[in-house]
Structures are given as structure tokens and as C-alpha cells.
Amino acid sequence: METPEVESKLEEQQFWDELDTILSTPCPTQHQIDVQLRSYLQLISTYRDDYLQSEYDMVKCGFRLIDSKVFSEHKTYVRRRFVGRFLKEPSNSARLHVITATLLYDGIDNPKTFELMLEQNAFARLIDLIWKDVTRLNFGFHKLLLEVFYEMCRIQKLRSQDLEILQDDFIKHLLEQVEEGGGDPDDPYNYAIVKVLLVLNEQYMLSELGMREEGPPPTNRVVKVLSFNGPDFKTFGENIILLLNRETETPTQLLILKLLFLLFTTSRTYEYFYTNDLCVLVDVMIRSLADLPEEENTLRHMYLRVFHPLLSHTQLRHPPHYKRAEIIKLLNQLSNVKSQHFSPADPTTLRLVSRCNKVDWLSDSPIEETAHELARQYLGMSLQDVGSSMSVVEVAAVKEKAPTKPGSKKKERGAPPPPPPGRVRGVWGGLEKAPPPPEVNVEHPKCEPPKCEPKKSLPLANGSLRRRGPPPPIPSARSVHAVKVGVATDS
Structure with a gap:
């Protein structure tokens, strides 16, 4: 043809x-x-x-x-x-x-x-x-x-001669492409590069397992480049956390978690990620571990394997400890052997949860242990299941009074009641006889003839006489209109 x-x-x-x-x-x-x-x-x-x-x-x-x-x-x-x-x-x-x-x-x-x-x-x-x-x-x-x-x-699985072809400059080239792309996780080009780096890390891990008896495994160039040049390639770290947050396919999630495990267990990359990104990762892991179905044991175990070095090696080990109460609650749920709604946890899950519980800042401090013991002895209650995010120890540490509302006319709680009539409170709070009221001297005004002349009566229609109104009242000693009040003083 x-x-x-x-x-x-x-x-x-x-x-x-x-x-x-x-x-x-x-x-x-x-x-x-x-x-x-x-x-x-x-x-x-x-x-x-x-x-x-x-x-x-x-x-x-x-x-x-x-x-x-x-x-x-x-x-x-x-x-x-x-x-x-x-x-x-x-x-x-x-x-x-x-x-x-x-x-x-x-x-x-x-x-x-x-x-x-x-x-x-x-x-x-x-x-x-x-x-x-x-x-x-x-x-x-x-x-x-x-x-x-x-x-x-x-x-x-790649052959050893294939891995030897890879060089540090090739890994740097891929990471530079991610940086130049602006770190947009929705960019399909960046997504393709990130997946290549993830699968290369997987190949290095496989080679390490298969070559232990033959000789030293090849150097993991992905972790090596991030160890020595991590600050130059922060965008890659942001992308893999965002990708883990959105990814629904189990194989891709496992690839991300395996790289995170190596980064969190390598001393030079303990603090490769930004702290805010680590907080996002904690939120993702809490949600994923709480929502994973029972049959996803492999993925659950991988999350727990990453969780321990994440909490103990990264910036999260320093206070303020992010989501401490939520993490403890999650670990307690995962380690629950018997439940009305879930089947018993498998031994691997229990072992990995126990490892996470040994993180220093998740274990109870001596002060909190004392508070738990006092609560059990005197209150007959346990502080483990308290729903509030503030512990009893934190509440007891607050010494300042709560501010009162300005202009409030409410009586302060705990103030003594007012004294009965005829009694006043002494210097020490007791009741004493009230002093006599001051003497009042009343001066009667002199009535002058022109002003005190009685008014004439008016004739009625039938010719009889009748006063316009009732007779004028007698001036009272307490009337302010007719008397002048003065306070007598002792000479």
C-alpha cells in the first residue's frame, strides 16, 4: 500500500x-x-x-x-x-x-x-x-x-537504573514551575506537576523497602530538595494540603499522606509548612478521621500515622495549642472499644491512637490531674466529659471581677439590707440608735391690717349674704407658703 x-x-x-x-x-x-x-x-x-x-x-x-x-x-x-x-x-x-x-x-x-x-x-x-x-x-x-x-x-515500580537518572535539578525544575504558576490549586497544570512529585516520592519509598538487603537505597531527592531549599518552594506545601482537603480518591490521598509523613519525621523539614497551613491540615484530619467509613482502615491508619509527628514535631507543639479539646475528643472516640453505633476499633487503630495520646501537650498536666481528683472526691463528677472549652482550672485562675453595667441601679448582690426606722448602721456594721432630729424654730408672721382685712361678702340672688369660699386655713408650721423655717443651733 x-x-x-x-x-x-x-x-x-x-x-x-x-x-x-x-x-x-x-x-x-x-x-x-x-x-x-x-x-x-x-x-x-x-x-x-x-x-x-x-x-x-x-x-x-x-x-x-x-x-x-x-x-x-x-x-x-x-x-x-x-x-x-x-x-x-x-x-x-x-x-x-x-x-x-x-x-x-x-x-x-x-x-x-x-x-x-x-x-x-x-x-x-x-x-x-x-x-x-x-x-x-x-x-x-x-x-x-x-x-x-x-x-x-x-x-x-521503577527500576534502580531509572531512579538514578533523576537529578536534583529536575526536582527543582518541577517545584519552580509550581512557584511560577502562582500556587492556584485549580490550575490543571500545577495539579499535574504536584502529582508527579507525589508519585516520585512513592517510588523512592518503594525502592527503600525493596533494596534493604541489596544495599543502601537511593536518596529521596524530593525530600532532599525540600530539606535544603524548602523556603524557596513554600507554594508546593500549600498545594498538597489544599489537594488533600479536596481529594476524594483514596490512592491520591495516600500519596499525599506518605509525603507528609516523611516531611514531619525529617528534622530539616519539621517547620517547612506555614503555621496557618498546619492548622488547615489539622482541621482536614479531624474531619476525615471522624467521617471515614469503617471499611477504610488503610486510610484511617495512614492519617493517624501522620497525626502523631504533625502534633509533636511541627510548630503546633508550641502554645497556643490549636484545637486541643477537639483532638482529645476525637482520639477518645476512635479508641472507644465498644459503642452502640460502631463496631470495636481494630488493634492497629488502638495502637496508633495510643501513640497520639502520648503527645506532650495532649496529656493532662499535674494541675489538671489534681482538679480531676478533687472533682471526683468532693463533687462526685468527672471533668473528662465537660462540654465547655474552658476547664475548671482556667475558671479558677480568673481573679478579676466581671465589669458591671454602667448606670445600673441594681443593688449589688450580697449588700446588707437597709436598717429599720430609728436605727442606723455603725462603723462595724451593727445597729445603733439614730440621733434625734434637729429642732425646728417656727416664726409666725405679723399680720398687718391692710393685708389681713377680711374680704367682703357678696350678695346672692335671693338677697342673702354668703362668703365666696370656705374660711382661710390656719397657717401650718410646715407650710412653706406661710412660714419661714429655720434650724436652731446650739449656742
């Missing part, structure tokens, strides 16, 4: 029709398969600038091949040919872009594709493309390469 020549420029729909025609041609021999694949890639390369501008169009071409008859009948041979081309195609070619998309989506459904890539030493080629050959300006292709890298490392 000869390669068809394109005499005139095809329209967009004609391009897709021609692509389907090439892939639908029967190929009984390997030579015919090779000719068909070359025709397929040549057509894509020719019309790249016209109809294949987006990442979606490139992936669409890859799925056309995966769904074709030639691929369904000769999968193994087509995969091997594409892996070989992946190693040789120029980094800026459209053919390499489509080959990468085809290998990725075929490998997600068939892990043998990624195993074949590792067997054919495609790992080194992948690192070079991500690190040196493909710039971030080619966003879609670079993200596609990162996804292939992640999937290849996720489904299989």
Missing part, C-alpha cells in the same frame, strides 16, 4: 474523512500496517496548523487510531511501533504530540502500554522532554507528558 499524495488542500471535514479512510483500510501484513501508520502521521503533520490547533484536536486524532480496525486487530504491534517512534520523533513535531496522546489513553485502559514504555527505556526520554525539550509555552503537550509520567510511575 502506497502513501496517498495530497494534491490539493482539504477542507476540515475532508481532513477527518481522509483520516478515517486511512485507518479503516485492512492491513493483513506488518508492512501494510507500517505504511498505514506513516500515512496517518503524515496527514496529521501536514494539517497541524490548519485543523489541529487545540489539545482537544490532538487527542481526537489519538482516539481515532485507538478506535480503528487496525489497532483493534494489531494492538501489540501498533503499541510497539508507537513506543519506538516516541523515542525518535523531534520534540516539536505534531507526530510526537499525537503519539503521546495515543500512548497515554491506551495505557490508562491497558497498563501493559506503560510497562512496554519502561522496558524500552522511554523513562529517560520522558524526563528530557519535560525538563529540557518542551517548554511550558506548549502548555497542552507539556501537561500531556506530565500525565504520562505520572501514570507510568503509578502502575509499576
Whole structure:
């Protein structure tokens, strides 16, 4: 079968029709398969600038091949040919872009594709493309390469010679890309880089388990770079905590928790994270441990393994201790062997909870233990289940009186009642006889004739006389209108 020549420029729909025609041609021999694949890639390369501008169009071409008859009948041979081309195609070619998309989506459904890539030493080629050959300006292709890298490392264990290819500068390059991206957790490009770093850490941990008998394991370059250059890559730490808060897939959560465990148990990275991010992590862990279903023992155990070094090694070990009461309550719930609603806790959970309970600032202080003992002896109660966030010891330490409301006319609680009539309170609070009231001297005014002349009576209608009103009252000694009051003083 000869390669068809394109005499005139095809329209967009004609391009897709021609692509389907090439892939639908029967190929009984390997030579015919090779000719068909070359025709397929040549057509894509020719019309790249016209109809294949987006990442979606490139992936669409890859799925056309995966769904074709030639691929369904000769999968193994087509995969091997594409892996070989992946190693040789120029980094800026459209053919390499489509080959990468085809290998990725075929490998997600068939892990043998990624195993074949590792067997054919495609790992080194992948690192070079991500690190040196493909710039971030080619966003879609670079993200596609990162996804292939992640999937290849996720489904299989890397060989020792593959890990030796990795260098500190490659890890720094990935971390710098996260920093330059502004730390947006919703950015799919940053998300792809973070997942690559997480899966590389997993590979180093696997190699350490498998090479203990053979010799010293390779250095974990992810932890090494963060140990010596952690302050330069704080955004990565923020992203993995935010990712743990949002992630719903158990494998990804385990990858994050494993890296956190190493960072919290390595002295140089005890305080790699910001304190605010650690508080967010505590909230996430409290919520996750409280909400995990019973069958998620693996994830629960991993959370508890991370919880202990988080509380004992990081900045959280210094006061004020964040969410202390909530953490103690959670650990008590997890260690409850018998409950009306939950089955008994498994031995591993009990052991890990017991380890967390031994954190210094979670254990009771001598003062609190004394308060618990006094409460049991004299009050007949336990302070363990008190719902208030303020302990009895903290309440007793408050010595200042509560401020009273300004202008309040309420009598102060505990003040003595007012004395009865005829008694006053002495200097020492007793009742004494009240002193006699001061003597009052009243002077009667002199009545002058013109002013004291009685008023004339008015005649009534029948001719009789009658006064206008009742007779004037007699001046009283206490009337302020008719008397002048003075206080007598002893001479």
C-alpha cells in the first residue's frame, strides 16, 4: 500500500474523512500496517496548523487510531511501533504530540502500554522532554507528558537504573514551575506537576523497602530538595494540603499522606509548612478521621500515622495549642472499644491512637490531674466529659471581677439590707440608735391690717349674704407658703 499524495488542500471535514479512510483500510501484513501508520502521521503533520490547533484536536486524532480496525486487530504491534517512534520523533513535531496522546489513553485502559514504555527505556526520554525539550509555552503537550509520567510511575515500580537518572535539578525544575504558576490549586497544570512529585516520592519509598538487603537505597531527592531549599518552594506545601482537603480518591490521598509523613519525621523539614497551613491540615484530619467509613482502615491508619509527628514535631507543639479539646475528643472516640453505633476499633487503630495520646501537650498536666481528683472526691463528677472549652482550672485562675453595667441601679448582690426606722448602721456594721432630729424654730408672721382685712361678702340672688369660699386655713408650721423655717443651733 502506497502513501496517498495530497494534491490539493482539504477542507476540515475532508481532513477527518481522509483520516478515517486511512485507518479503516485492512492491513493483513506488518508492512501494510507500517505504511498505514506513516500515512496517518503524515496527514496529521501536514494539517497541524490548519485543523489541529487545540489539545482537544490532538487527542481526537489519538482516539481515532485507538478506535480503528487496525489497532483493534494489531494492538501489540501498533503499541510497539508507537513506543519506538516516541523515542525518535523531534520534540516539536505534531507526530510526537499525537503519539503521546495515543500512548497515554491506551495505557490508562491497558497498563501493559506503560510497562512496554519502561522496558524500552522511554523513562529517560520522558524526563528530557519535560525538563529540557518542551517548554511550558506548549502548555497542552507539556501537561500531556506530565500525565504520562505520572501514570507510568503509578502502575509499576521503577527500576534502580531509572531512579538514578533523576537529578536534583529536575526536582527543582518541577517545584519552580509550581512557584511560577502562582500556587492556584485549580490550575490543571500545577495539579499535574504536584502529582508527579507525589508519585516520585512513592517510588523512592518503594525502592527503600525493596533494596534493604541489596544495599543502601537511593536518596529521596524530593525530600532532599525540600530539606535544603524548602523556603524557596513554600507554594508546593500549600498545594498538597489544599489537594488533600479536596481529594476524594483514596490512592491520591495516600500519596499525599506518605509525603507528609516523611516531611514531619525529617528534622530539616519539621517547620517547612506555614503555621496557618498546619492548622488547615489539622482541621482536614479531624474531619476525615471522624467521617471515614469503617471499611477504610488503610486510610484511617495512614492519617493517624501522620497525626502523631504533625502534633509533636511541627510548630503546633508550641502554645497556643490549636484545637486541643477537639483532638482529645476525637482520639477518645476512635479508641472507644465498644459503642452502640460502631463496631470495636481494630488493634492497629488502638495502637496508633495510643501513640497520639502520648503527645506532650495532649496529656493532662499535674494541675489538671489534681482538679480531676478533687472533682471526683468532693463533687462526685468527672471533668473528662465537660462540654465547655474552658476547664475548671482556667475558671479558677480568673481573679478579676466581671465589669458591671454602667448606670445600673441594681443593688449589688450580697449588700446588707437597709436598717429599720430609728436605727442606723455603725462603723462595724451593727445597729445603733439614730440621733434625734434637729429642732425646728417656727416664726409666725405679723399680720398687718391692710393685708389681713377680711374680704367682703357678696350678695346672692335671693338677697342673702354668703362668703365666696370656705374660711382661710390656719397657717401650718410646715407650710412653706406661710412660714419661714429655720434650724436652731446650739449656742
